[in-house]
Amino acid sequence: MIARYLHRSFFKAFFLSSTLLLLAFNGVAQKKLPYTLLWQISGKGLSKPSYLFGSLVLKDSRGFNFSDSVFKAIEASTAFVTEEHPDSAANNLFYLINQSSANTASVLPKTYSLTTLDPKQTAAKAYLYGIARTLNKKILALDGATKNQAVDESAEDVVEAVEEDEQNALQEEMESILTAYQNGNLDEVWKKIQYYYEEDETSAGNVKELFNRISKLLATEQVFGVFNFPALTGNEGLVALFKNAGYTVRPVDASFTAVGQGYVVDLGKMQRYTYQDQQANYSVSFPSAPLSSAGNRSAIKTYHDPLNGVIYTSTSLYTGPLTGFTSAQYADSALANYLRLSKMELVKKNPINKFGASILEVTLKGEHKHAKTWLLHTNGTFYSFTAEHKLDLLTDPYIDLFFNSIQISEPKAITSSDWIDYKHKIGAFSIKILYSPKK
Structure with a gap:
Protein backbone atom coordinates (compact mmCIF):
# COMPACT_ATOMS: atom_id res chain seq x y z
CA MET A 1 0.00 0.00 0.00
CA TYR A 263 18.23 12.45 14.92
CA VAL A 264 19.79 13.00 11.52
CA VAL A 265 20.29 10.86 8.44
CA ASP A 266 24.04 10.27 8.14
CA LEU A 267 25.01 7.90 5.34
CA GLY A 268 28.58 7.85 6.64
CA LYS A 269 27.42 6.01 9.77
CA MET A 270 25.43 3.34 7.95
CA GLN A 271 26.71 -0.21 7.66
CA ARG A 272 27.80 -1.01 4.12
CA TYR A 273 27.52 -4.25 2.17
CA THR A 274 30.68 -5.85 0.80
CA TYR A 275 29.96 -7.82 -2.34
CA GLN A 276 32.44 -10.60 -3.08
CA ASP A 277 32.58 -12.31 -6.47
CA GLN A 278 34.60 -15.50 -6.16
CA GLN A 279 34.34 -16.30 -9.85
CA ALA A 280 35.55 -12.89 -11.05
CA ASN A 281 37.99 -12.52 -8.11
CA TYR A 282 36.94 -9.09 -6.89
CA SER A 283 35.11 -7.37 -4.05
CA VAL A 284 33.55 -3.92 -3.67
CA SER A 285 31.53 -2.11 -1.01
CA PHE A 286 28.00 -0.89 -1.82
CA PRO A 287 25.80 1.16 0.56
CA SER A 288 23.52 -1.91 0.71
CA ALA A 289 23.04 -5.21 -1.13
CA PRO A 290 23.04 -4.68 -4.94
CA LEU A 291 20.70 -6.16 -7.51
CA SER A 292 22.03 -8.76 -9.93
CA SER A 293 21.58 -8.83 -13.68
CA ALA A 294 23.33 -10.42 -16.62
CA GLY A 295 24.53 -8.82 -19.82
CA ASN A 296 26.08 -10.40 -22.88
CA ARG A 297 28.50 -12.79 -21.13
CA SER A 298 28.93 -10.27 -18.31
CA ALA A 299 27.86 -10.25 -14.65
CA ILE A 300 26.41 -6.95 -13.45
CA LYS A 301 25.71 -5.66 -9.94
CA THR A 302 23.73 -2.44 -9.50
CA TYR A 303 22.63 -0.45 -6.47
CA HIS A 304 20.33 2.60 -6.66
CA ASP A 305 20.68 4.54 -3.42
CA PRO A 306 17.17 5.64 -2.38
CA LEU A 307 18.56 8.32 -0.08
CA ASN A 308 20.84 10.38 -2.31
CA GLY A 309 20.12 9.08 -5.80
CA VAL A 310 23.61 7.75 -6.60
CA ILE A 311 23.66 4.67 -8.89
CA TYR A 312 26.57 2.25 -8.44
CA THR A 313 27.45 -0.48 -10.92
CA SER A 314 30.14 -3.15 -11.08
CA THR A 315 30.61 -5.32 -14.17
CA SER A 316 32.93 -8.23 -14.89
CA LEU A 317 33.46 -9.92 -18.25
CA TYR A 318 35.79 -12.87 -18.71
CA THR A 319 37.70 -12.51 -21.99
CA GLY A 320 40.64 -14.82 -21.47
CA PRO A 321 44.20 -13.71 -22.27
CA LEU A 322 44.40 -10.72 -24.60
CA THR A 323 45.85 -11.16 -28.07
CA GLY A 324 47.08 -8.11 -29.95
CA PHE A 325 46.02 -5.75 -27.14
CA THR A 326 47.66 -4.51 -23.98
CA SER A 327 45.40 -4.06 -20.94
CA ALA A 328 45.53 -0.29 -21.35
CA GLN A 329 44.63 -0.51 -25.05
CA TYR A 330 41.68 -2.78 -24.25
CA ALA A 331 40.32 -0.24 -21.74
CA ASP A 332 40.78 2.58 -24.26
CA SER A 333 38.94 0.57 -26.90
CA ALA A 334 36.07 -0.19 -24.50
CA LEU A 335 35.76 3.51 -23.66
CA ALA A 336 35.75 4.52 -27.32
CA ASN A 337 32.99 2.03 -28.10
CA TYR A 338 30.92 3.25 -25.17
CA LEU A 339 31.23 6.91 -26.20
CA ARG A 340 30.28 6.01 -29.74
CA LEU A 341 27.13 4.17 -28.70
CA SER A 342 26.03 6.42 -25.84
CA LYS A 343 25.19 10.10 -25.55
CA MET A 344 27.86 10.65 -22.91
CA GLU A 345 30.72 13.13 -23.34
CA LEU A 346 34.25 12.49 -22.08
CA VAL A 347 35.20 15.15 -19.53
CA LYS A 348 38.44 13.76 -18.14
CA LYS A 349 40.66 10.71 -18.59
CA ASN A 350 43.27 9.75 -16.01
CA PRO A 351 45.40 6.57 -15.94
CA ILE A 352 46.17 5.20 -12.46
CA ASN A 353 47.88 2.05 -11.18
CA LYS A 354 46.40 -0.33 -8.62
CA PHE A 355 46.28 -4.09 -8.07
CA GLY A 356 49.37 -4.28 -10.24
CA ALA A 357 47.22 -3.22 -13.19
CA SER A 358 46.67 -0.09 -15.26
CA ILE A 359 43.28 1.51 -14.54
CA LEU A 360 41.64 4.04 -16.81
CA GLU A 361 39.67 6.49 -14.63
CA VAL A 362 37.24 8.56 -16.66
CA THR A 363 34.71 11.27 -15.89
CA LEU A 364 31.69 11.45 -18.21
CA LYS A 365 28.86 13.89 -18.70
CA GLY A 366 25.47 13.35 -20.29
CA GLU A 367 22.33 15.38 -20.70
CA HIS A 368 20.86 14.13 -17.44
CA LYS A 369 23.73 12.53 -15.54
CA HIS A 370 27.39 12.62 -14.55
CA ALA A 371 29.50 9.48 -14.12
CA LYS A 372 32.87 8.39 -12.79
CA THR A 373 34.17 5.05 -14.09
CA TRP A 374 37.15 2.76 -13.60
CA LEU A 375 38.00 0.53 -16.57
CA LEU A 376 40.66 -2.17 -16.37
CA HIS A 377 41.65 -5.55 -17.73
CA THR A 378 43.58 -8.01 -15.60
CA ASN A 379 43.66 -11.75 -14.95
CA GLY A 380 41.84 -12.41 -18.23
CA THR A 381 38.84 -10.35 -17.07
CA PHE A 382 37.54 -6.91 -18.01
CA TYR A 383 36.13 -4.87 -15.11
CA SER A 384 34.19 -1.63 -14.96
CA PHE A 385 33.11 0.19 -11.80
CA THR A 386 30.80 3.21 -12.09
CA ALA A 387 29.10 5.77 -9.87
CA GLU A 388 26.60 8.14 -11.48
CA HIS A 389 24.33 10.94 -10.33
CA LYS A 390 22.11 13.56 -11.93
CA LEU A 391 24.34 16.28 -10.49
CA ASP A 392 28.08 16.78 -10.75
CA LEU A 393 28.82 15.45 -7.26
CA LEU A 394 31.35 12.78 -8.16
CA THR A 395 34.15 14.42 -6.16
CA ASP A 396 32.11 14.04 -2.97
CA PRO A 397 34.08 11.95 -0.43
CA TYR A 398 31.10 9.60 -0.12
CA ILE A 399 31.72 8.40 -3.69
CA ASP A 400 35.29 7.51 -2.72
CA LEU A 401 33.98 4.88 -0.30
CA PHE A 402 32.90 2.85 -3.33
CA PHE A 403 36.07 3.21 -5.41
CA ASN A 404 38.50 2.90 -2.49
CA SER A 405 36.88 -0.38 -1.45
CA ILE A 406 37.57 -2.15 -4.76
CA GLN A 407 39.85 -5.16 -4.42
CA ILE A 408 40.93 -7.48 -7.23
CA SER A 409 42.83 -10.64 -6.37
CA GLU A 410 44.83 -13.19 -8.34
CA PRO A 411 42.84 -16.24 -9.43
CA LYS A 412 43.44 -19.12 -7.05
CA ALA A 413 44.54 -22.53 -8.20
CA ILE A 414 41.72 -25.05 -8.50
CA THR A 415 42.04 -28.19 -6.39
CA SER A 416 40.00 -31.37 -6.36
CA SER A 417 38.14 -30.18 -3.27
CA ASP A 418 36.78 -27.17 -5.18
CA TRP A 419 34.63 -29.34 -7.45
CA ILE A 420 31.04 -30.04 -6.45
CA ASP A 421 28.73 -32.88 -7.44
CA TYR A 422 25.75 -31.48 -9.31
CA LYS A 423 22.77 -33.78 -9.84
CA HIS A 424 19.94 -32.99 -12.24
CA LYS A 425 16.91 -35.00 -11.18
CA ILE A 426 14.78 -34.33 -14.25
CA GLY A 427 17.62 -34.97 -16.68
CA ALA A 428 18.77 -37.97 -14.66
CA PHE A 429 22.46 -37.08 -14.81
CA SER A 430 25.22 -35.91 -12.50
CA ILE A 431 28.42 -34.01 -13.19
CA LYS A 432 31.30 -32.41 -11.31
CA ILE A 433 31.42 -28.60 -11.72
CA LEU A 434 33.05 -25.67 -9.96
CA TYR A 435 29.91 -23.63 -9.23
CA SER A 436 26.23 -24.37 -8.87
CA PRO A 437 24.54 -23.49 -12.18
CA LYS A 438 22.09 -20.62 -12.41
CA LYS A 439 18.51 -21.67 -13.00
Whole structure:
Protein backbone atom coordinates (compact mmCIF):
# COMPACT_ATOMS: atom_id res chain seq x y z
CA MET A 1 0.00 0.00 0.00
CA ILE A 2 2.87 2.40 -0.64
CA ALA A 3 0.59 4.02 -3.21
CA ARG A 4 -3.01 3.41 -4.26
CA TYR A 5 -5.00 4.18 -7.34
CA LEU A 6 -7.42 7.04 -6.78
CA HIS A 7 -10.87 6.95 -8.30
CA ARG A 8 -10.60 10.06 -10.48
CA SER A 9 -7.44 10.38 -12.55
CA PHE A 10 -6.98 14.14 -12.16
CA PHE A 11 -7.38 13.91 -8.40
CA LYS A 12 -5.09 10.87 -8.32
CA ALA A 13 -2.21 12.77 -9.89
CA PHE A 14 -2.85 15.97 -7.95
CA PHE A 15 -3.02 14.10 -4.68
CA LEU A 16 0.18 12.06 -5.07
CA SER A 17 2.34 14.75 -6.63
CA SER A 18 1.32 17.79 -4.60
CA THR A 19 2.61 16.48 -1.27
CA LEU A 20 4.94 13.73 0.04
CA LEU A 21 4.24 12.33 3.45
CA LEU A 22 2.61 14.86 5.75
CA LEU A 23 3.12 14.13 9.42
CA ALA A 24 1.77 15.97 12.41
CA PHE A 25 3.74 19.14 13.22
CA ASN A 26 3.50 22.30 15.34
CA GLY A 27 -0.10 23.13 16.00
CA VAL A 28 -0.91 19.62 17.19
CA ALA A 29 -1.58 21.02 20.63
CA GLN A 30 -4.69 22.72 19.22
CA LYS A 31 -6.27 19.50 17.96
CA LYS A 32 -9.40 18.12 19.60
CA LEU A 33 -9.22 14.58 18.24
CA PRO A 34 -6.71 12.05 19.63
CA TYR A 35 -3.35 11.62 17.89
CA THR A 36 -3.47 8.26 16.11
CA LEU A 37 -0.57 8.24 13.64
CA LEU A 38 1.62 6.03 15.84
CA TRP A 39 0.38 2.87 17.59
CA GLN A 40 2.11 0.67 20.15
CA ILE A 41 1.60 -3.13 20.16
CA SER A 42 2.30 -5.01 23.39
CA GLY A 43 1.05 -7.92 25.48
CA LYS A 44 0.35 -11.49 24.39
CA GLY A 45 3.81 -12.65 25.41
CA LEU A 46 5.78 -9.83 23.80
CA SER A 47 8.74 -8.88 25.98
CA LYS A 48 9.02 -5.42 24.36
CA PRO A 49 6.57 -3.33 22.33
CA SER A 50 6.43 -2.83 18.57
CA TYR A 51 4.97 0.08 16.61
CA LEU A 52 2.77 0.81 13.60
CA PHE A 53 2.96 4.19 11.90
CA GLY A 54 0.30 5.41 9.47
CA SER A 55 1.72 7.26 6.50
CA LEU A 56 0.15 9.32 3.75
CA VAL A 57 1.91 9.28 0.37
CA LEU A 58 2.00 12.98 -0.23
CA LYS A 59 4.45 15.53 -1.57
CA ASP A 60 4.82 18.44 0.84
CA SER A 61 7.89 19.62 2.75
CA ARG A 62 5.74 20.52 5.74
CA GLY A 63 5.71 16.87 6.72
CA PHE A 64 9.10 16.74 8.40
CA ASN A 65 8.39 17.99 11.89
CA PHE A 66 8.05 14.49 13.37
CA SER A 67 6.81 13.98 16.90
CA ASP A 68 9.38 12.91 19.50
CA SER A 69 7.63 9.56 19.88
CA VAL A 70 8.33 8.60 16.24
CA PHE A 71 12.10 8.94 16.66
CA LYS A 72 12.08 7.23 20.04
CA ALA A 73 10.06 4.32 18.66
CA ILE A 74 12.51 3.81 15.77
CA GLU A 75 15.44 3.83 18.19
CA ALA A 76 13.72 1.38 20.54
CA SER A 77 12.96 -1.05 17.71
CA THR A 78 15.22 -3.65 16.13
CA ALA A 79 13.70 -3.60 12.64
CA PHE A 80 12.27 -0.97 10.28
CA VAL A 81 9.51 -2.64 8.26
CA THR A 82 7.70 -1.56 5.09
CA GLU A 83 5.71 -3.34 2.39
CA GLU A 84 8.50 -3.01 -0.17
CA HIS A 85 12.21 -2.81 0.59
CA PRO A 86 13.53 0.70 -0.14
CA ASP A 87 16.54 -0.89 -1.84
CA SER A 88 14.33 -2.56 -4.47
CA ALA A 89 15.26 0.23 -6.83
CA ALA A 90 13.57 -1.11 -9.94
CA ASN A 91 10.05 -0.50 -8.54
CA ASN A 92 10.95 1.76 -5.66
CA LEU A 93 8.67 4.71 -4.94
CA PHE A 94 11.30 6.26 -2.64
CA TYR A 95 13.85 6.23 -5.45
CA LEU A 96 11.42 7.63 -8.02
CA ILE A 97 10.44 10.50 -5.75
CA ASN A 98 14.06 11.28 -4.85
CA GLN A 99 15.06 11.34 -8.51
CA SER A 100 12.42 13.93 -9.28
CA SER A 101 13.01 16.12 -6.23
CA ALA A 102 16.36 15.65 -4.49
CA ASN A 103 18.36 15.69 -7.71
CA THR A 104 17.10 18.95 -9.16
CA ALA A 105 19.91 21.51 -9.08
CA SER A 106 17.61 24.50 -8.72
CA VAL A 107 16.26 23.37 -5.34
CA LEU A 108 19.46 22.05 -3.77
CA PRO A 109 21.30 23.99 -1.07
CA LYS A 110 24.74 25.29 -2.04
CA THR A 111 26.39 22.89 0.43
CA TYR A 112 24.54 19.76 -0.77
CA SER A 113 26.27 16.61 0.45
CA LEU A 114 25.77 12.98 -0.46
CA THR A 115 26.50 11.95 3.14
CA THR A 116 23.97 13.98 5.12
CA LEU A 117 20.36 14.06 3.98
CA ASP A 118 18.32 17.26 4.07
CA PRO A 119 14.69 16.33 4.90
CA LYS A 120 13.46 18.94 2.42
CA GLN A 121 15.21 17.12 -0.43
CA THR A 122 13.61 13.70 -0.05
CA ALA A 123 10.43 11.80 0.68
CA ALA A 124 9.45 11.62 4.33
CA LYS A 125 9.13 7.82 4.32
CA ALA A 126 12.61 7.62 2.79
CA TYR A 127 13.78 9.97 5.53
CA LEU A 128 12.47 7.65 8.25
CA TYR A 129 14.21 4.78 6.46
CA GLY A 130 17.40 6.86 6.55
CA ILE A 131 17.04 7.43 10.29
CA ALA A 132 16.66 3.68 10.79
CA ARG A 133 19.72 2.97 8.61
CA THR A 134 21.76 5.56 10.52
CA LEU A 135 20.80 3.80 13.76
CA ASN A 136 21.82 0.50 12.07
CA LYS A 137 18.40 -1.09 12.37
CA LYS A 138 17.45 -4.10 10.29
CA ILE A 139 15.50 -3.16 7.16
CA LEU A 140 12.79 -5.71 6.40
CA ALA A 141 10.15 -5.84 3.68
CA LEU A 142 6.79 -7.57 3.43
CA ASP A 143 6.87 -7.74 -0.37
CA GLY A 144 3.72 -9.14 -1.90
CA ALA A 145 1.51 -8.49 1.10
CA THR A 146 -0.30 -5.64 -0.66
CA LYS A 147 -0.52 -4.14 -4.11
CA ASN A 148 2.27 -1.69 -4.59
CA GLN A 149 2.12 0.44 -7.72
CA ALA A 150 2.91 4.12 -7.86
CA VAL A 151 0.95 6.56 -9.99
CA ASP A 152 3.21 8.23 -12.52
CA GLU A 153 1.36 11.29 -13.72
CA SER A 154 2.08 15.00 -13.88
CA ALA A 155 0.07 17.23 -11.58
CA GLU A 156 0.81 20.26 -13.73
CA ASP A 157 -0.65 18.60 -16.84
CA VAL A 158 -3.75 17.52 -14.96
CA VAL A 159 -4.35 20.88 -13.32
CA GLU A 160 -4.07 22.61 -16.69
CA ALA A 161 -6.65 20.23 -18.14
CA VAL A 162 -9.42 20.93 -15.66
CA GLU A 163 -11.64 23.98 -15.42
CA GLU A 164 -10.75 26.77 -13.02
CA ASP A 165 -13.68 26.04 -10.72
CA GLU A 166 -12.59 22.39 -10.52
CA GLN A 167 -9.05 23.49 -9.69
CA ASN A 168 -10.37 25.62 -6.85
CA ALA A 169 -12.49 22.74 -5.59
CA LEU A 170 -9.51 20.40 -5.70
CA GLN A 171 -7.36 22.87 -3.80
CA GLU A 172 -9.97 23.25 -1.10
CA GLU A 173 -10.37 19.48 -0.85
CA MET A 174 -6.61 18.99 -0.57
CA GLU A 175 -6.34 21.59 2.17
CA SER A 176 -9.11 19.83 4.08
CA ILE A 177 -7.27 16.49 3.82
CA LEU A 178 -3.92 18.02 4.80
CA THR A 179 -5.45 19.77 7.79
CA ALA A 180 -6.99 16.53 9.00
CA TYR A 181 -3.70 14.65 8.67
CA GLN A 182 -1.81 17.53 10.24
CA ASN A 183 -4.06 17.12 13.27
CA GLY A 184 -2.88 13.53 13.51
CA ASN A 185 -6.15 11.60 13.50
CA LEU A 186 -6.23 8.81 10.92
CA ASP A 187 -9.96 8.13 11.12
CA GLU A 188 -10.70 11.74 10.26
CA VAL A 189 -8.37 11.61 7.24
CA TRP A 190 -9.89 8.34 6.06
CA LYS A 191 -13.38 9.85 6.07
CA LYS A 192 -12.21 12.56 3.71
CA ILE A 193 -10.28 10.39 1.26
CA GLN A 194 -12.05 7.03 1.37
CA TYR A 195 -14.14 7.85 -1.72
CA TYR A 196 -11.09 8.16 -3.94
CA TYR A 197 -9.57 4.75 -3.23
CA GLU A 198 -10.24 1.76 -5.43
CA GLU A 199 -12.30 -0.84 -3.61
CA ASP A 200 -9.96 -3.75 -4.36
CA GLU A 201 -7.00 -1.80 -2.98
CA THR A 202 -8.57 -1.63 0.48
CA SER A 203 -9.73 -5.22 0.60
CA ALA A 204 -9.66 -7.08 3.89
CA GLY A 205 -7.62 -9.84 2.31
CA ASN A 206 -4.67 -7.55 1.60
CA VAL A 207 -4.63 -6.15 5.12
CA LYS A 208 -5.10 -9.61 6.63
CA GLU A 209 -2.01 -10.84 4.76
CA LEU A 210 -0.11 -7.82 6.03
CA PHE A 211 -1.25 -8.64 9.57
CA ASN A 212 -0.10 -12.26 9.25
CA ARG A 213 3.38 -11.26 8.11
CA ILE A 214 3.81 -8.64 10.82
CA SER A 215 2.60 -11.12 13.45
CA LYS A 216 5.33 -13.58 12.48
CA LEU A 217 7.97 -10.87 12.77
CA LEU A 218 6.84 -9.93 16.29
CA ALA A 219 8.15 -13.28 17.52
CA THR A 220 11.74 -12.26 16.79
CA GLU A 221 11.80 -8.49 16.24
CA GLN A 222 10.72 -5.23 17.80
CA VAL A 223 9.04 -3.75 14.75
CA PHE A 224 8.69 -0.14 13.65
CA GLY A 225 6.35 -0.57 10.71
CA VAL A 226 5.48 2.23 8.28
CA PHE A 227 2.34 1.51 6.26
CA ASN A 228 -0.12 3.50 4.21
CA PHE A 229 -2.64 4.73 6.76
CA PRO A 230 -5.80 3.06 5.33
CA ALA A 231 -4.24 -0.29 6.33
CA LEU A 232 -4.44 0.79 9.97
CA THR A 233 -7.98 2.16 10.05
CA GLY A 234 -11.47 0.71 10.26
CA ASN A 235 -12.90 -2.54 11.59
CA GLU A 236 -10.72 -4.59 9.24
CA GLY A 237 -7.54 -2.50 9.63
CA LEU A 238 -4.30 -3.54 11.35
CA VAL A 239 -5.16 -1.83 14.63
CA ALA A 240 -8.45 -3.74 14.91
CA LEU A 241 -6.87 -7.03 13.80
CA PHE A 242 -4.15 -6.86 16.44
CA LYS A 243 -6.68 -5.97 19.12
CA ASN A 244 -8.91 -8.87 18.09
CA ALA A 245 -5.89 -11.19 18.19
CA GLY A 246 -5.40 -10.41 21.88
CA TYR A 247 -2.65 -7.78 21.74
CA THR A 248 -2.76 -4.52 23.65
CA VAL A 249 -2.83 -1.75 21.03
CA ARG A 250 -2.86 1.92 21.97
CA PRO A 251 -2.06 5.23 20.26
CA VAL A 252 1.21 6.85 21.35
CA ASP A 253 0.85 10.44 22.52
CA ALA A 254 2.64 13.12 20.50
CA SER A 255 5.00 15.72 21.90
CA PHE A 256 7.10 18.22 19.95
CA THR A 257 10.35 19.35 21.55
CA ALA A 258 13.99 19.58 20.41
CA VAL A 259 14.41 15.80 20.69
CA GLY A 260 14.00 15.29 16.96
CA GLN A 261 16.94 17.57 16.20
CA GLY A 262 19.25 14.92 17.63
CA TYR A 263 18.23 12.45 14.92
CA VAL A 264 19.79 13.00 11.52
CA VAL A 265 20.29 10.86 8.44
CA ASP A 266 24.04 10.27 8.14
CA LEU A 267 25.01 7.90 5.34
CA GLY A 268 28.58 7.85 6.64
CA LYS A 269 27.42 6.01 9.77
CA MET A 270 25.43 3.34 7.95
CA GLN A 271 26.71 -0.21 7.66
CA ARG A 272 27.80 -1.01 4.12
CA TYR A 273 27.52 -4.25 2.17
CA THR A 274 30.68 -5.85 0.80
CA TYR A 275 29.96 -7.82 -2.34
CA GLN A 276 32.44 -10.60 -3.08
CA ASP A 277 32.58 -12.31 -6.47
CA GLN A 278 34.60 -15.50 -6.16
CA GLN A 279 34.34 -16.30 -9.85
CA ALA A 280 35.55 -12.89 -11.05
CA ASN A 281 37.99 -12.52 -8.11
CA TYR A 282 36.94 -9.09 -6.89
CA SER A 283 35.11 -7.37 -4.05
CA VAL A 284 33.55 -3.92 -3.67
CA SER A 285 31.53 -2.11 -1.01
CA PHE A 286 28.00 -0.89 -1.82
CA PRO A 287 25.80 1.16 0.56
CA SER A 288 23.52 -1.91 0.71
CA ALA A 289 23.04 -5.21 -1.13
CA PRO A 290 23.04 -4.68 -4.94
CA LEU A 291 20.70 -6.16 -7.51
CA SER A 292 22.03 -8.76 -9.93
CA SER A 293 21.58 -8.83 -13.68
CA ALA A 294 23.33 -10.42 -16.62
CA GLY A 295 24.53 -8.82 -19.82
CA ASN A 296 26.08 -10.40 -22.88
CA ARG A 297 28.50 -12.79 -21.13
CA SER A 298 28.93 -10.27 -18.31
CA ALA A 299 27.86 -10.25 -14.65
CA ILE A 300 26.41 -6.95 -13.45
CA LYS A 301 25.71 -5.66 -9.94
CA THR A 302 23.73 -2.44 -9.50
CA TYR A 303 22.63 -0.45 -6.47
CA HIS A 304 20.33 2.60 -6.66
CA ASP A 305 20.68 4.54 -3.42
CA PRO A 306 17.17 5.64 -2.38
CA LEU A 307 18.56 8.32 -0.08
CA ASN A 308 20.84 10.38 -2.31
CA GLY A 309 20.12 9.08 -5.80
CA VAL A 310 23.61 7.75 -6.60
CA ILE A 311 23.66 4.67 -8.89
CA TYR A 312 26.57 2.25 -8.44
CA THR A 313 27.45 -0.48 -10.92
CA SER A 314 30.14 -3.15 -11.08
CA THR A 315 30.61 -5.32 -14.17
CA SER A 316 32.93 -8.23 -14.89
CA LEU A 317 33.46 -9.92 -18.25
CA TYR A 318 35.79 -12.87 -18.71
CA THR A 319 37.70 -12.51 -21.99
CA GLY A 320 40.64 -14.82 -21.47
CA PRO A 321 44.20 -13.71 -22.27
CA LEU A 322 44.40 -10.72 -24.60
CA THR A 323 45.85 -11.16 -28.07
CA GLY A 324 47.08 -8.11 -29.95
CA PHE A 325 46.02 -5.75 -27.14
CA THR A 326 47.66 -4.51 -23.98
CA SER A 327 45.40 -4.06 -20.94
CA ALA A 328 45.53 -0.29 -21.35
CA GLN A 329 44.63 -0.51 -25.05
CA TYR A 330 41.68 -2.78 -24.25
CA ALA A 331 40.32 -0.24 -21.74
CA ASP A 332 40.78 2.58 -24.26
CA SER A 333 38.94 0.57 -26.90
CA ALA A 334 36.07 -0.19 -24.50
CA LEU A 335 35.76 3.51 -23.66
CA ALA A 336 35.75 4.52 -27.32
CA ASN A 337 32.99 2.03 -28.10
CA TYR A 338 30.92 3.25 -25.17
CA LEU A 339 31.23 6.91 -26.20
CA ARG A 340 30.28 6.01 -29.74
CA LEU A 341 27.13 4.17 -28.70
CA SER A 342 26.03 6.42 -25.84
CA LYS A 343 25.19 10.10 -25.55
CA MET A 344 27.86 10.65 -22.91
CA GLU A 345 30.72 13.13 -23.34
CA LEU A 346 34.25 12.49 -22.08
CA VAL A 347 35.20 15.15 -19.53
CA LYS A 348 38.44 13.76 -18.14
CA LYS A 349 40.66 10.71 -18.59
CA ASN A 350 43.27 9.75 -16.01
CA PRO A 351 45.40 6.57 -15.94
CA ILE A 352 46.17 5.20 -12.46
CA ASN A 353 47.88 2.05 -11.18
CA LYS A 354 46.40 -0.33 -8.62
CA PHE A 355 46.28 -4.09 -8.07
CA GLY A 356 49.37 -4.28 -10.24
CA ALA A 357 47.22 -3.22 -13.19
CA SER A 358 46.67 -0.09 -15.26
CA ILE A 359 43.28 1.51 -14.54
CA LEU A 360 41.64 4.04 -16.81
CA GLU A 361 39.67 6.49 -14.63
CA VAL A 362 37.24 8.56 -16.66
CA THR A 363 34.71 11.27 -15.89
CA LEU A 364 31.69 11.45 -18.21
CA LYS A 365 28.86 13.89 -18.70
CA GLY A 366 25.47 13.35 -20.29
CA GLU A 367 22.33 15.38 -20.70
CA HIS A 368 20.86 14.13 -17.44
CA LYS A 369 23.73 12.53 -15.54
CA HIS A 370 27.39 12.62 -14.55
CA ALA A 371 29.50 9.48 -14.12
CA LYS A 372 32.87 8.39 -12.79
CA THR A 373 34.17 5.05 -14.09
CA TRP A 374 37.15 2.76 -13.60
CA LEU A 375 38.00 0.53 -16.57
CA LEU A 376 40.66 -2.17 -16.37
CA HIS A 377 41.65 -5.55 -17.73
CA THR A 378 43.58 -8.01 -15.60
CA ASN A 379 43.66 -11.75 -14.95
CA GLY A 380 41.84 -12.41 -18.23
CA THR A 381 38.84 -10.35 -17.07
CA PHE A 382 37.54 -6.91 -18.01
CA TYR A 383 36.13 -4.87 -15.11
CA SER A 384 34.19 -1.63 -14.96
CA PHE A 385 33.11 0.19 -11.80
CA THR A 386 30.80 3.21 -12.09
CA ALA A 387 29.10 5.77 -9.87
CA GLU A 388 26.60 8.14 -11.48
CA HIS A 389 24.33 10.94 -10.33
CA LYS A 390 22.11 13.56 -11.93
CA LEU A 391 24.34 16.28 -10.49
CA ASP A 392 28.08 16.78 -10.75
CA LEU A 393 28.82 15.45 -7.26
CA LEU A 394 31.35 12.78 -8.16
CA THR A 395 34.15 14.42 -6.16
CA ASP A 396 32.11 14.04 -2.97
CA PRO A 397 34.08 11.95 -0.43
CA TYR A 398 31.10 9.60 -0.12
CA ILE A 399 31.72 8.40 -3.69
CA ASP A 400 35.29 7.51 -2.72
CA LEU A 401 33.98 4.88 -0.30
CA PHE A 402 32.90 2.85 -3.33
CA PHE A 403 36.07 3.21 -5.41
CA ASN A 404 38.50 2.90 -2.49
CA SER A 405 36.88 -0.38 -1.45
CA ILE A 406 37.57 -2.15 -4.76
CA GLN A 407 39.85 -5.16 -4.42
CA ILE A 408 40.93 -7.48 -7.23
CA SER A 409 42.83 -10.64 -6.37
CA GLU A 410 44.83 -13.19 -8.34
CA PRO A 411 42.84 -16.24 -9.43
CA LYS A 412 43.44 -19.12 -7.05
CA ALA A 413 44.54 -22.53 -8.20
CA ILE A 414 41.72 -25.05 -8.50
CA THR A 415 42.04 -28.19 -6.39
CA SER A 416 40.00 -31.37 -6.36
CA SER A 417 38.14 -30.18 -3.27
CA ASP A 418 36.78 -27.17 -5.18
CA TRP A 419 34.63 -29.34 -7.45
CA ILE A 420 31.04 -30.04 -6.45
CA ASP A 421 28.73 -32.88 -7.44
CA TYR A 422 25.75 -31.48 -9.31
CA LYS A 423 22.77 -33.78 -9.84
CA HIS A 424 19.94 -32.99 -12.24
CA LYS A 425 16.91 -35.00 -11.18
CA ILE A 426 14.78 -34.33 -14.25
CA GLY A 427 17.62 -34.97 -16.68
CA ALA A 428 18.77 -37.97 -14.66
CA PHE A 429 22.46 -37.08 -14.81
CA SER A 430 25.22 -35.91 -12.50
CA ILE A 431 28.42 -34.01 -13.19
CA LYS A 432 31.30 -32.41 -11.31
CA ILE A 433 31.42 -28.60 -11.72
CA LEU A 434 33.05 -25.67 -9.96
CA TYR A 435 29.91 -23.63 -9.23
CA SER A 436 26.23 -24.37 -8.87
CA PRO A 437 24.54 -23.49 -12.18
CA LYS A 438 22.09 -20.62 -12.41
CA LYS A 439 18.51 -21.67 -13.00
